[in-house]
Amino acid sequence: MAMSSFLLVVDITVILMLCISHCHGAVEDDRKRGHCFISTFRYASITFYTQIGPVIGNDRDCSVENYLIKSYKRSFNGFAAKLTNEEAKKLASFKEVVSVFPSKVYHLQTTRSWDFLGLNQTVKRNATAESNVIVGVLDTGIWPESDSFSDEGFGPRPKKWKGACKGGQNFTCNNKLIGARAHHSDSARDMEGHGTHTASTAAGNNVVNASFYGLAEGIARGGVPSARIAAYKVCSGILCLSEDILAGFDDAIADGVDLISVSLGLEIPVDLYQDPVAIGAFHAAEKGVLVLQSAGNSGTTGFQSVSSAAPWILSVAASTTDHLFVDKVVLGNGWKTLTQGFSVNSFSLNRTKIPLVYGLQVTSSCDEAHARACYSYCLNKTLVKNKIALCDVMNGVNAAYDAGALGLITKYQVENLSFVVPLSAITLSSEDYDLVISYHNSTKEPKAERLRSETIKDKFAPIVASFSSRSPNAFVPDILKPDISAPGVDILAAYSPAASPSTTTTDPRRVKYNIISGTSMSCPHVAGVAAYVKTFHPHWSPSAIKSALMTTGHINPVKAIDPGLV
Template identity: 90%
Template sequence: MAMSSFLLVVDITVILMLCISHCHGAVEDDRKVYIAYLGAAPEREDIASSQHSAMLQSLSTLSSSVENYLIKSYKRSFNGFAAKLTNEEAKKLASFKEVVSVFPSKVYHLQTTRSWDFLGFNQTVKRNATAESNVIVGVLDTGIWPESDSFSDEGFGPRPKKWKGACKGGQNFTCNNKLIGTRAYHSDSARDMEGHGTHTASTAAGNNVVNASFYGLAEGIARGGVPSARIAAYKVCSGILCLSEDILAGFDDAIADGVDLISVSLGLEIPVDLYQDPLAIGAFHAAEKGVLVLQSAGNSGTTGFQSVSSVAAWILSVAASTTDHLFVDKVVLGNGWKTLTGFSVNSFSLNRTKVPLVYGLQVTSSCDEAHARACYSYCLNKTLVKNKIVLCDVMNGVNAAYDAGALGLITKYQVENLSFVVPLSAITLSSEDYDLVISYHNSTKEPKAEILRSETIKDKFAPIVASFFSRGPNAFVPDILKARIGLITSPDISASGVDILAAYSPAASPSTTTTDPRRVKYNIISGTSMSCPHVAGVAAYVKTFHPHWSPSAIKSALMTTAFPMDAPRNQGAEFAYGSGHINPVKAIDPGLV
């Protein structure tokens, strides 16, 4: 789950809940999409298809052919279907003896040059190149950008013989011997228009790409954990929608296609019953077939303990932690009166040294005080804002400031030590420093400021679990014990998930501001979405040395060899980082598993 902005999660949730009925084509009789899970797949797919049709016909309340209500059939790796039903029909279907569970479709949310080196996984580590080229990493996400250098097949041999998948990416989409397959659900194309799926896939198994950077920031070699491995991309999210029925379809296909492991940077804000969670259901059948599933554990850490949503014992749940570099900015007030340090990924340099400084409260004629301070989109007067630096009380003010023609933005951060890509020269400060800027503004006749371009500094305290990351304990399944004996922990392990540079879709804005016209090949993002593919890459690396190990054995190797983390520096200790920080090199020789 990628972090884009602290408040953006709330905005997206509202949009999704408003949209979902229209996206499913809801009808006047309150039908909505339900999923019926029937357990293991029968020996023949046609048997499952007949069973699904017969069950729907037996409801006797459908006004037309069952094909008009059936959304998807799952029959390759497990048995089930998605259909448009009323609440009463769903209850009746749940009473059938063949049915394990029936549940409504839900909306799931989307949850590098230096990170691998920080993990002790440099380019000189021992590798088994032949075995690595036979590993297939499946990624369930927003699709993929096939033309990225991270997915070039130069130097790759034929696809592994075990591959049973297909390239169904839509028009103008071509697979190769690196990106060996793709499928799309709820969409005509598997092309990534958001950037998220491209970023996660390249982090797990992207090629080595020299001189990658974000406008010169974080410059170096972008690479995945297993650069010689193959990638299969399953587009289960269309735009910002990641629906239960599409996630299950992705699992059904990925397992049958022959992937070796599945990376899923998606999740709910709160856990649900395992029989009603498509991720838990899909991952269970994946484990049954020898396929390890890794899931990002969530970005709801600001809500406190018991916020982790990935709770199934057969899923490797991943926390996000920092690397040993931070992107920082500086703002200079007045004529060098004060210089303050804050956070953002700011690639801009102001053409003039000092720029007039205004406060959202004073550049509006249509908003009350609270909305004006926050720089709501309809509050800022473009004439009063243009070519100035604006003070806004919340980070989301960046969108309004940019659209109003501001040269820069100063705000206070809601998430500590986290840098967001911004569409203009901007900086987030601590509350104390932000109040100091407000005081300077209010006490100066002609307040001015200069925001400097971002720079990278060393973080000697890393790794620290990111403040946004969801914590345990596992409240939903409290009898699940993790690696630390005697503690009911969740997640399983921690990995780099803050300020990660990886491949990106040139169709998407690199910032959360949709009107930002910039387009990049590599972007810097933070979230448990970024930590999950790091662990997926390491899991694939372990599999190259132990191709016959079960998912449980690989999971054990990763957890028992993890680096200890500093409990006093991490709020929640084991509830935050599980067994510790991943140790890729040690994991291939763990001793007892």
């Protein structure tokens, strides 16, 4: 019953975001201490100007325009504005207002995968229809010069496209990347790499000889290489604000995209009334635009961790593919070779034995727990430099790198998951890690040799990644989420050369293609498949496409074209 009333109200909702900051006047201090709010109105005829007067009362030192931050006009009516807590409460008391709630900070939920899904290069395609599909991506922006977004061989932009290229200075769109907008900065250029990675996963071109320092070498491509891309920058760093997310939805829907991929979410689930992704996606669904969202990376916290709960959103979990990146550690006396450590190691140590040091024994002045974990203020740089550090948790990697370590050995908290880090690192099982500790403690001059990563086949794939968020959602327990799983572990895709592949700011490496894991990576896989299905069924509704994909269980692009009853 509650869900029905929500749908009825949202259908005629106007969205208002109230972001509190100061302007001159009696309530200046209150505004400085305020929060950001989102409010929804029952009637589309309600405007900012008709509602803000009774709220601000006689505070004449601030003009009405001083309150306005953002205006949403293209796909739904709404605005972002500055108010105090008291003014927000007053607005919430109006009968025309459905809800008022704080603005929130959303987080990013950071080649072979398409073959693994059965969508290889020889699969049946509808090339003409595919070139008419527009994939919208709400993320950190995009790197337009990447080969994955070249328009070589592309014809004119689809006639239905109503968007623009507003990427900022020195940013150029083309007939592949047909549109870009920046909602969190002056430029849509991707300075983090995340948005470039997700966009190329969904609809990037075929790029031969792509790899990460020789690892995962092959043809990098998206699910629909002939489709067009529109990028909406709604995040800066790893943070994405509610008001920018709503602005991205407002533009993407009006621009004429066919579907929207959203690889971001809250770390803690909230009610649908307070979720701008759910609100924006509802308006998209009304206009026939399918929205896909990453389920979240909080699976290790247990059940009720999924943050994408709206029934009109296709929520995507992360699963493995049939390849693993593994590494080897050979201990100095040849006593033990560990073959099942996980690593994306691009570094060569020239097959030399490197001295081992344990964080517990090279501490400056830390307690035992912090020393074992290699906290940044714990390591003695003189004792760590040019050595391999043993740290009980992966969080010690940056501290070891900053201390001058050549490598890191730790135990994994997440199984079957490799990381790109700024030095030669490997994660081991607790059993194997304890063996290394035993070797270190029983040897006068312990040493180890680190070998370069290699790819092996995972016969157990696909399995849901342990980090992938789980059902049920605490606010909508009757709807089981996520809806489907797709590859989200060790995914190679295009990357921004403005960012280091490890996201460590002092890492000097720059790459065109990077390996990343997360439900952020699985979401654009499903976006690519949804676009592929749409090329054969252009008139299917978002619900029909969603049903067709879910009918296949673990995502199967070819079967989704003709799934049976949807």
